Amino acid sequence: MRKLFLLICCLPVYSFLQAQQFGGHQPATKWNQINNDSIRVIFPEGLGLEKQATDVAATVQKLAIQTAPTIGDRLRKISIVLQPYTTISNAYVALGPWRSEFYLMPAQNPFDLGTTPWTHSLALHEFRHVQQYNNFRKGLSRVAYYLFGQDGLAMANGAAVPNWFWEGDAVYQETLKSQQGRGRLSFFFNDYRSLWMADKKYSWMKLRNGSLRDFVPDHYRLGYMQVAYGREKYGPDFWKNVTDDAVRFNGLFYPFQRAIKKYSNTTYKEFRQNALDYFKSSTDSLGNDAVSDWAKQQKHFAGDDEFPQWIDDNTVVLVKSSYKKIPAFYLRNITTGNDSRLQTKAISLDNYFSYRNGRIVYAAYEADTRWAWKDYSVVRVMDVHTGRERVITHRSKYFAPDISADGKTIVAVEVQPGGAASLHILDAKTGSLLKKVPNPKQFFYSHPKFYTDQTVVTAIRTYTGENTMALVNINDGSVEELLPMSRRVVGFPAVQGDTITFTAAGHQQDLLLALVNKQLFQVQTPTNKGTGNYQWSAHNNKAIYTAFTAAGFHLVQQSLNAENWQPVSAEAFTQTSMTPYDLPGLKVDQPLSLDTSRPYPISRYHKAFNLVNFHSWRPYISDPDYTFSLIGENVLNTLQTELYFNYNTNEKYKEIGATAIYGAWFPYLTLGVAETFDRKETDTPFKTWNELNGRLGLQFPFTFNSGRYYRRLSFSGGINHHQVNYTQASKNKYADEQFEYYDASVTFTMQSQVARQQIYPRFGVSLLSRYRQIVTNLSGFQWLTSAAVYLPGVARTHSLVITGAYQKRDTVGDYSFGSSFPISRGYPAVNQYSIPDMYKVGFNYHFPLVYPDFGIGNIVYFLRVRGNAFYDYTYLKFFRENRYLEFKSTGGEVYFDTKWWNEYNVSFGIRYSRMLNQLRGYDPNQWEFILPINLFGR
Known part of the structure; x- marks a missing residue:
């Protein structure tokens, strides 16, 4: 029972640590900071990140004033570390230690997160988490903080407030305070609209927890709808009151549910259903279509068919994946529906690829061997006929490559640390750089495609977040905008002759549109009325594309004729509503504009600042060892420290010790000292003794994640001073000992990618x-x-x-x-x-x-x-x-x-x-x- 009690008490602590990476930066990295009373923005020197850091600081200071009334006015200073060397688009705020990290790589897919400048979008979203934590140290949550430190507060907050509120509230803030945000993107609502269209009725607990066999939307989408409904129905103070009661554990059991009932005068069950119905109502009038009928017929998640492209009249190449299968390239006979597998796709951040003349080209992920915060995106080329694949670039940051019609060159988006983008023309055989296309206006490019030998069509974004489709001359970088700039998201262009097809965000559905000799048309897709259509490919009056369904991205085929093309004016295109649901609360506040020119002083951030930073005390069980630790970690995650007490139930001994690992150098330096009491050896003759051990060691961690396998190799070794002091009757029989010994170890792991249902x-x-x-x-x-x-x-x-x-x-x-x-x-x-x-x-x-x-x-x-x-x-x-x-x-x-x-x-x-x-x-x-x-x- 004691073990079970500790299990339950400690559940929420460790999930907050998953995003953090130990060490990870070269020792020569120097850091600057913007430091004031409310925030410290830390960023590497010499990369031109001053504008991003300035906007983050300015945005945070404005949010601290403007949106505090809806969550609480408590403010504790936080450090935000800008990480520019990773190819992953992400960010987090965490306790244990109290800090945030922004991964500065913008995402290629604009439908996921929109075109708002990446660091600005992160500041809007992540600072809401800062505001939440700042105002959730109350009542029993405060007691948990005093008992277990920052991890204890995280534990209590996680138990009191559901994860859907944390993320839904943050998505609402990013939507409220920007001209875009996920709440204004139709793609964001595909998940639930697909369930409603396919009449998939899941229990609340299934919607909350997900499934290993059915598609279930994540808690961001569920949370946004619940939070937005609460704000619309009960006013801007509603969630402030609910969370204030919840984190205090008023009522002790189910405090969040009790608070909702108290401030809404409805039961929790009624509230959450009313919120879903509030958004579902607009879907009920759409009726059925072929795509939703197909999804209804699937008992469980069928799988994703993505980025289909024609090879000949009867064959397409695509990426398939499912809950049982990792992503792989397949050939599909359109007539029979039969698939033949080519080979597994290398580890990648998405499933995007391009095909021409028998060759597939795509960007794949590779880790840096030594530095955890640095990774790469390399170009791989595969021959469809032989299955042979080559990596043609190394230590690069290339995204969304496309191969030319003659197969000699590749265009790819190259993104420098901090998000500056350019188009690179590469030799398709060697990967060598042939040309860097000038980009004087600092556009961000997405999914470029060769239009002619000298012209590329691509989605472009400005630094302020507007976007459009454009033709870019690869010789001089000149840009011809094909549509007026707007905040209507566009992406996934495809080229067939003089026709450019792409997807654009609609009111509640992402739509397929086409430019034919620069005349705009909407492509009619009667097969799917309720969710988005993407990744168009046409061949000899036949077209294929993917539709979002509750059973996966589904490949749709249709014939092309004049009736499929409906003319659209450029003016009508830019005036299309960008908000899928009419929420008056989103019209109350003015968006926060980008602010990169405020005169914040920039100073050096010293790596040794607050190096020893104890933040939590934590129970830990690895039977037969029961441990209680005081743990520490600095903001840059270069020093981890621990003071601990351990009890071993097998040998009944006690141990106290201290450990530290310093990761700002390579190799890592490890230190440790431990005293063990009451060790016993029960064989004849009976012995009892105490031990003291001190250790100085080195650790050499290496990562080789690339291709189709994740690989990690680590060497470690150290010298130990050990003392044995005999006790009780053994003290008179044996002489005390002290000696030195060395230890050396090697660990190696290698594994293939794992699908959701695969256990190993x-x-x-x-x-x-x-x-x-x-x-x-x-x-x-x-x-x-x-x-x-x-x-x-x-x-x-x-x-x-x-x-x-x-x-x-x-x-x-x-x-x-x-x-x-x-x-x-x-x-x-x-x-x-x-x-x-x-x-x-x-x-x-x-x-x-x-x-x-x-x-x-x-x-x-x-x-x-x-x-x-x-x-x-x-x-x-x-x-x-x-x-x-x-x-x-x-x-x-x-x-x-x-x-x-x-x-x-x-x-x-x-x-x-x-x-x-x-x-x-x-x-x-x-x-x-x-x-x-x-x-x-x-």
Whole structure:
């Protein structure tokens, strides 16, 4: 019961740490800052990020005044770190430590997040999270802060306020205070509109927790609708009052639901349904169409067909993926519907690609070998006929490449740190840069396509967020705007002869439009009335495109004739409403304009500032070890520190210690000191002793994520000073000892990409090898190696996992190192100090049993129940007696993959083991509860 209690109490803590990356910057990186009473914006020197930093600071200061009344007026200073070297578009705000990080790479797809300048959009959204945290340290949440620090506050806030509110409220702010924001984009509502059109009726807990077999929209979309409805129906103070009660835990149980009932005079169930109905009402009048009828017929998520492009009259190439299959290139016969697989797509940030004359070109992700905050986007070219693929650029930041009609050149968007974009013309064979297209107006380009040999059509965005389709001359960079600049999102251009087809945001649906000799037409798509249509490709009066459905992106084919083209004036195009739903509350406030010229002083940010920063105290369980730690981390994430107390339930010893790892250099520097009390060895003769250990070490982490595999390799080693002080009766029998020993280890992991339903990767390898050797006046060594190989099972969601371990140690008896050797499941722990040679092999077959999609009381939700059949064999050899022991066991495990409080993924299970070699005094049938395997990792 104590373990279960700690499990429940500690659930919310660790999810906030997932976005952070330790170390990650070259030691030579210098940092500047804009520092005032309310914010510190930290950014690398020499990259021209002063404008972005200025706008972030100015936007935050305005928001702190203008939107505080709707959440609370408490303000605590936060540090925001601008990260310009990654190709990922993201950001977060976190406690533990209190900080935010903005990843400065703008997204290529404008339909996802719009065309508002990227850092400005991040400031609008992420600062709302800052405002939330600032005003949620009240009542019992404040008590949790005093008891456990910043992680404790995160725990309490996460338990009191659902994640849909956190993100929905932030999306509402970005929509309210900009001329765009996701609440003004029709793409943002595709998810729920597709469910409503296909008559998919899911329970509230399923909408909250998702599913491993059905498409369920995320909490951003659910949250926005709930928050917007609450603001519209009950006024701008509604959510301030609700969250104030909730974080205080007024009513203790279900405080958020109680607060909604208190301030809306409706039950929580009625409120949330009314909010969904408020947005659903406009969909009810659309009726059925072929796309929604297809989605209705799919029992579960069918899969995504993306970016289809014609090869000949009957064949298209596309990317397919599903909850059982990772993205791969396929050829589809349009007549028969049969697919033939080409090969797996390399690790990529999206599934976009281009095709011409037998060759596919796309951008793939690659990690930097040493620096976690630096990664790349490289161009890969694949021959459809042979399946051979080449990487033609290295350490580049290229996006959305397109190959020319003659196959000799490639155009790609190159994005520099901080977001400055240009078009590069590359040699299709070597990847060498042939030409950098001038960009004097500093446009941001999206998805360029060759229009002629000397002209590229592309979506362009200005620094203020307006966009249009344009022709760009690749010789001099001159731009011909094909439509007036507006905030109506356009993207995904395609070219056939003199026709340019693209998708543009509509009122409630993203529409297909075409420019024929610069005359604008809307392409009629009667197959899909309710959601967006994308990725058009035409060939000989036939067209294909993808439609968003509740069962995945669905490939649609239609014939082309004059009736498909409806003329549209440029004026009508730019005046089309950009807000899918008429929400009067969005018209109250004026948007915050971009502000990059305010005279903020810029100064040097010293890396050593607040280096030792203890922020939380945390319980941690890794049976048999029970630990309570005081943990620290600085804002730049270069020093992690810990003071801890540990109790080991196997040997009944206590341990206190301190550790630190410094990652601003390479290799990382590790330090540690620990005192262990009351160790025992119960073999004859009985021994009791205390230990003191100090360690100085180095760690060399490397990352090789590229192609089709994720790979990590780490070397570490150190020198240790160790003291053994015997206690009680042993003090008179044995002399105290002190000695030095070194330790060295290597870890390696490699795995393929994993689809949603796959329990483990279809192929993977993990290896740990560690050696410890006394180097002074005593004798003693230990070598432990363990490994696992992940192989495909009979079905795509099955996995065969073969594990092995080997340990060798001396038998002199001067000193025995602690052991982590895994004994066959079901057998009790054995005293391994006198066993010099041990090995183990295990066979595991993992498979899903059922996907319940069932929850209890908004507390726990069961996503999947899965099984594992296993067989373990352990061999222990004793040299002196020339004897051996064999431990053989078989059995099964049942795991429950769950979500707690609608947010935190937890897997736990039950194990039955049958001892095939029975031990005297032990029942051969053993049952165990398997503690959460993914909860307490550090």
